[in-house]
Amino acid sequence: MERAVKQGEGELVNPFLPTRGRRINGRIGRPSTDxxxxxxxxxxxxxxxxxxxxxxxxxxxxxxxxxxxxxxxxxxxxxxxxxxxxxxxxxxxxxxxxxxxxxxxxxxxxxxxxxxxxxxxxxxxxxxxxxxxxxxxxxxxxxxxxxxxxxxxxxxxxxxxxxxEGRCLRPVLAAGSPATMRDLIARTRKFPHLGWRIEAVCTPYGLGHLQDRLDGVPVVGRLTDVANHVRRDGYRVVAVTPDPHWSPDRLQRLAWNLEGGDAEMVVAPVLMEVAGPRLHVDAVLGIPMLRVSMPTFTGGPRAVKEVVDRLGAAVLLVLFSPLMLLVGLLVLMDSRGGAFYRQHRVGKDGRQFTLVKFRTMVAGADRARAELADRNEGAGLLFKLRRDPRVTRVGGVLRRYSIDELPQLLNVLTGSMSLVGPRPPLPEESAAYGPDIRRRLLVKPGLTGLWQISGRSDLPWEEAVRLDLRYVEDWSLALDAVILWKTLRAVIHGQGAY
Known part of the structure; x- marks a missing residue:
């Protein structure tokens, strides 16, 4: 038997109507979530x-x-x-x-x-x-x-x-301060694969205070009205963002009022960038406490990562050796200079090492960088040009598909880099780091990382830093496995590579 939800004056509405939504009391209701x-x-x-x-x-x-x-x-x-x-x-x-x-x-x-x-x-x-x-x-x-x-x-x-394509999304009601909800709305629109669609918001002052929409999302009421709107309109997720209104007592009452329904209550903690295996909820003296464990920089999992790095690099070097030989010959034939390019980078704990790549630019490209400084398109401390005149014909292809980075497997094999980790910075970049960004240097830099699978050079500087810090804080072997798996797709598409 199909389930029905009571709406308004005895009106029964089937919640499993098509995904485009249904009209309830003159407005569009929640789409199907079956x-x-x-x-x-x-x-x-x-x-x-x-x-x-x-x-x-x-x-x-x-x-x-x-x-x-x-x-x-x-x-x-x-x-x-x-x-x-x-x-x-x-x-x-x-x-x-x-x-x-x-x-x-x-x-x-x-x-x-x-x-x-x-x-x-x-x-x-x-x-x-x-x-x-x-x-x-x-x-x-x-x-x-x-x-x-x-x-x-x-x-x-x-x-x-x-x-x-706008299907298979969970309808979300967000409740909190306008500033924190704007950030949440922007993130859900940027990353639709996460499965949230914020369809309504409740603000401290509700309708008619400043505006009836928040970044295009309807304001349906005040923070005290959340449970009523969930019961009436059938939202699947209630996202609670920080606001002074949300005292422990009010959050508990909201959780009680949502009991018996299908809605999942999600509360955004203050520590927004700490997640995964480091967050634990414990009862301390009868009080629920959010316990944040320290990042793991040593121990068994890190030892496993070291072994996987060395063995993986050795196996990949053997598998890619014919391709690397061919690429080296193409680089030599395309322009004057050696097949490899060596550059000082900063690794774990601020130690410098020599990074090895296939040469993708003309000889003397480093000296010509000063002449191109006013054309820099890179974010933050990065220097990038989408149409860099120093890049050779072969180099452009190598960069697009990240083939120029294959020699870095030698850095992984010798222990100065890892298969997965933050982007290896230049010495002048790391010298300009503040205390928070320097946390990137607590682990080895990686051949790939969250930045690689999230847009690479297309990312704003702040987003690239956030991703690197998230990796440092929330590292796990499972996260490494997911990043390695997604790297293949990122390399094939070539997004953000130039």
Whole structure:
């Protein structure tokens, strides 16, 4: 039976009308949000199908070698592995709608659940003295991980495409000070793939104070009216931004008033750029407290990152060695000068190192920079020109697809850089850093990073700094994996590369 919501004088309105919205009391109401459950079902079905496919393929391939014991041994292990993986995905909330479709948390939970399945499978194999359990731990589980992460990523690409076209968005009611809501509105419009569409706002003074719209979004009432508007119009998210009105008592009452509905309440903390694994909610003396843990610059995860950096750089150097040889010859043939360009950069803790790239400019380009200073198009401390006359024909192609940066794998291999990290600054840039920006130097600079997948040279200076600081503050292995995955698409599109 279709669900209905009571509106006005006994009027019943179906909330699952088309996405364009429905008219309620003379104005457009909330669009349908049943896509969330449909997307969740799609994830569950594809995860189940991917797991079944891998298990069946491995079981069939290796089971034919031991056909006599197939039903007794291989069949039981195959069926047990699939049940264990799906059970682990369910118990670790890897199918929770709140984490699907965005952020690193989805893949973090997926990886955690599959690792837990491998551990349980190993313990079960030891208890049952099974000689074939290694195949399922070291072949089946990694294969399931690869396939499920790939299908999750493809589903996410589809979802993000829908959101860029204005579909599959959660209707949001924002409530707070006008300044903080303007920032929130601007961010949601800039990043539609995050899935929010702010359709109404409540301000401290409500309608008629200054204006009836805030950056094009209707003002529907005061901060005290939030719960009434949510119940009446069916918003999926209530975004509470900072304002003196929001005392702990009022926030608690708002949370109580939203109980029993589908709306999710999201409160923006004061520490806007600290997120992810560093934020924890603890009860201290019966009072809920937001605990912010220190950034992790040492320890096991960092050791894993070091190993991945060195091994990854070695493997990539071997794979790309034919391409690098060809590029080196093209650079030499295109213009006078060497194949490589060396430049001093600043690394971790302010230590300088020599960065290696393919040469993309004419010889003596550094000396000609002063003559082009008045044409600088770079943001902040950066010097950039979209049509730099010093760039060679081959160099322009190399820059567009970031091929000129491949020799930096040598810097990663020797330990002065990482595969993922902040952009490596020039000495004169770092000398002009303030105390806050110097936090970029707490970690190794990276071959790629959040700046690489977010627009590169097209980014404003403040946004580039914010992304680098966010990486330093919220680093995790899962975040590195997401950045590396997205780098490939950023390189292919060549956005912001010049």
């Amino acid at each position: 896509w969330e459950q449909q997307y969740r079902r799609a994830v569950i079905i594809t995860d189940t199908a991917a797991t079944a496919f891998v298990v069946a393929a491995i079981g069939s391939f290796f089971g034919v070698r031991d056909a006599a014991n197939w039903h007794e041994k291989w069949g039981i292990l195959a069926f047990g592995t699939e049940l264990l993986v799906l059970g682990s995905l369910a118990t670790t909330r890897s199918w929770a709608a709140a984490v699907l479709g965005q952020g690193a948390e989805e893949f973090r939970r997926l990886g955690r659940s599959l690792f837990a399945a491998a551990v349980v499978l190993a313990l079960g194999g030891i208890a049952l003295s099974s000689h074939n359990i290694k195949l399922w731990i070291f072949v089946a589980i990694p294969a399931i991980t690869l396939v499920t992460m790939t299908e999750r990523y493809l589903l996410r690409l589809w979802l993000h495409k829908q959101r860029k």
